[in-house]
Amino acid sequence: MHSDPGGAPDRSRFGDLLAARVAERRSQVVLGIDPDPSLLWPEALAGSTEGSAGERAAAAVERHCALLIEAAGPACVACKPQLACFERLGEPGWRALAATVSKARAAGLLVLADGKRGDVPVTARAYAQALLGATPSPFGEVPGLGVDAVTANPLMGADALEPLVAAARATGAGVFVLVRTSNAGAADVLDLALADGRPLWEHLGDLVRSLGAPAGSGLADVGAVMGATEPGHLARARELMPRAVFLLPGVGAQGGRVEDLAPAFEPGRAGGLVTASRSIAEAGAKQGGAPMPDAARAEAERLREASWSLAG
Amino acid sequence: MHSDPGGAPDRSRFGDLLAARVAERRSQVVLGIDPDPSLLWPEALAGSTEGSAGERAAAAVERHCALLIEAAGPACVACKPQLACFERLGEPGWRALAATVSKARAAGLLVLADGKRGDVPVTARAYAQALLGATPSPFGEVPGLGVDAVTANPLMGADALEPLVAAARATGAGVFVLVRTSNAGAADVLDLALADGRPLWEHLGDLVRSLGAPAGSGLADVGAVMGATEPGHLARARELMPRAVFLLPGVGAQGGRVEDLAPAFEPGRAGGLVTASRSIAEAGAKQGGAPMPDAARAEAERLREASWSLAG
Numbered sequence: 001m002h003s004d005p006g007g008a009p010d011r012s013r014f015g016d017l018l019a020a021r022v023a024e025r026r027s028q029v030v031l032g033i034d035p036d037p038s039l040l041w042p043e044a045l046a047g048s049t050e051g052s053a054g055e056r057a058a059a060a061v062e063r064h065c066a067l068l069i070e071a072a073g074p075a076c077v078a079c080k081p082q083l084a085c086f087e088r089l090g091e092p093g094w095r096a097l098a099a100t101v102s103k104a105r106a107a108g109l110l111v112l113a114d115g116k117r118g119d120v121p122v123t124a125r126a127y128a129q130a131l132l133g134a135t136p137s138p139f140g141e142v143p144g145l146g147v148d149a150v151t152a153n154p155l156m157g158a159d160a161l162e163p164l165v166a167a168a169r170a171t172g173a174g175v176f177v178l179v180r181t182s183n184a185g186a187a188d189v190l191d192l193a194l195a196d197g198r199p200l201w202e203h204l205g206d207l208v209r210s211l212g213a214p215a216g217s218g219l220a221d222v223g224a225v226m227g228a229t230e231p232g233h234l235a236r237a238r239e240l241m242p243r244a245v246f247l248l249p250g251v252g253a254q255g256g257r258v259e260d261l262a263p264a265f266e267p268g269r270a271g272g273l274v275t276a277s278r279s280i281a282e283a284g285a286k287q288g289g290a291p292m293p294d295a296a297r298a299e300a301e302r303l304r305e306a307s308w309s310l311a312g
Numbered sequence: 313m314h315s316d317p318g319g320a321p322d323r324s325r326f327g328d329l330l331a332a333r334v335a336e337r338r339s340q341v342v343l344g345i346d347p348d349p350s351l352l353w354p355e356a357l358a359g360s361t362e363g364s365a366g367e368r369a370a371a372a373v374e375r376h377c378a379l380l381i382e383a384a385g386p387a388c389v390a391c392k393p394q395l396a397c398f399e400r401l402g403e404p405g406w407r408a409l410a411a412t413v414s415k416a417r418a419a420g421l422l423v424l425a426d427g428k429r430g431d432v433p434v435t436a437r438a439y440a441q442a443l444l445g446a447t448p449s450p451f452g453e454v455p456g457l458g459v460d461a462v463t464a465n466p467l468m469g470a471d472a473l474e475p476l477v478a479a480a481r482a483t484g485a486g487v488f489v490l491v492r493t494s495n496a497g498a499a500d501v502l503d504l505a506l507a508d509g510r511p512l513w514e515h516l517g518d519l520v521r522s523l524g525a526p527a528g529s530g531l532a533d534v535g536a537v538m539g540a541t542e543p544g545h546l547a548r549a550r551e552l553m554p555r556a557v558f559l560l561p562g563v564g565a566q567g568g569r570v571e572d573l574a575p576a577f578e579p580g581r582a583g584g585l586v587t588a589s590r591s592i593a594e595a596g597a598k599q600g601g602a603p604m605p606d607a608a609r610a611e612a613e614r615l616r617e618a619s620w621s622l623a624g
Contacts, residue, residue: 037449137349157497185469
């Protein structure tokens with residue numbers, strides 16, 4: 001994504017890229033793209049008349065995502081496609097994912113691939129090739145999705161994260177590591193008390209801090225997923241990870257409130273990214289009657305304004 | 313996979329299915345399928361003359377996997393495609409994955425999809441649809457990969473695993489949860505001491521035991537990934553999870569030895585599945601000169617014999 005001909009590669013550009021985009025778009029909102037073929041906008045369903053169920057569903061998903069990006073994208077700085085939602089449609093689903101990434105880039109959005117991958121080093125390198133880099137082959141390089149950031153699972157330790165971090169750093173991208181997630185079950189493992197008295201998620205916060213390299217903006221290229229459903233953790237998380245960007249899922253449908261997220265923004269407006277998916281895409285269904293794109297646009301703008309004024 | 317017309321569905325068939333297949337094939341070996349386009353067998357490279365680099369690489373990967381299954385499959389009870397290795401080839405990679413699953417089934421192998429997924433419940437359901445079930449859509453059901461088992465990551469807690477377990481149980485499939493993995497970095501998090509003095513992985517073992525339902529064979533449908541590189545853990549793991557099938561990666565290339573795995577087989581021969589990938593596929597390259605399929609067949613048979621005699 002960034003090339004630096006003639007100079008040493010800048011190994012920590014993601015923080016700067018993000019800070020610039022947040023300032024330019026005046027938004028810290030990340031549009032979650034989690035298409036469910038049973039909940040697509042009516043506007044997306046017309047025209048899928050040929051092919052298998054998977055091909056027709058994937059074509060409708062692709063149209064839905066395009067409409068969602070057109071409607072809500074202007075109020076957002078990035079989008080976050082959920083890989084599971086595309087993978088469940090098989091081969092045509094992967095095609096719809098690639099088309100959605102292109103559409104988002106054309107709309108000026110950064111793209112965060114949400115797959116929460118984590119595996120042994122040789123496999124982590126394969127995921128890095130799939131999402132951030134390219135795969136060498138006897139037939140030439142096979143380009144990956146080419147996203148700006150990925151989510152990653154730290155359970156298997158530092159050597160499972162390092163190939164993703166290295167690939168991200170080489171292209172100016174970022175990695176968001178799960179630290180304290182937004183689901184109820186997060187308490188089962190992430191909140192376990194360690195022998196030193198701290199919960200496990202704080203240990204993962206240390207890992208995030210140690211893996212990240214800060215950019216000129218002061219923001220590191222390794223961030224943390226911190227669920228917005230437990231805002232009480234944010235102040236402590238900010239102490240542990242002063243330069244990490246926090247990806248904050250769980251606002252809206254899962255119960256989190258933008259007003260509780262202030263500690264995320266201490267390093268600057270780009271220090272916190274407010275992620276919402278269903279609360280934007282399904283805003284029209286909840287209001288009953290409003291056209292889906294208009295309702296999504298309004299909800300994304302409401303979130304943008306709420307977080308922008310909070311962090312000002 | 314299993315239907316039970318006229319009766320209550322049997323909710324715990326995976327253990328029985330696996331025990332029967334192990335007895336029938338006289339093998340506990342799982343063929344790891346981790347195709348690297350730069351390390352394909354020479355026999356697989358001929359014929360890819362059209363299309364993009366990704367299409368040509370995926371076609372060669374598909375041929376490589378078919379040859380590997382033909383050569384090493386007869387000594388194995390199952391195969392374990394590594395999803396990352398297919399995803400890095402994009403849309404044609406997903407097609408090669410589906411073709412490889414079909415090929416493995418036709419060869420009589422069970423299929424374990426190795427993706428180590430873990431996410432919030434709504435997303436875990438999407439992964440379950442992708443791998444184990446089907447996705448409802450306005451255009452009809454979109455079938456998933458339809459595999460016999462998946463690997464899963466427990467970091468996000470029980471509610472991230474339950475949708476995978478439920479979908480597996482509904483089709484007679486199994487779930488293998490990461491408990492103590494085979495990479496060096498596993499010590500960073502999985503070995504952390506908890507406040508009660510136990511390492512984190514033992515807590516995950518409790519989670520595996522509580523999620524699993526045993527079949528008539530005595531084996532549960534929720535198993536554990538236990539790296540063969542730390543065999544000292546196996547006896548303790550067996551105490552914690554007396555009915556879980558252990559998926560044992562790390563034999564061969566990562567340094568694990570079949571001879572150290574006896575505690576895995578305490579509940580019976582199907583209690584441990586010995587997984588090897590590179591040590592089988594690259595056996596010919598190491599021997600320098602032997603045809604790749606012959607060397608792979610011999611190495612798989614050597615592993616089969618070593619584990620079968622150990623568990624007898």
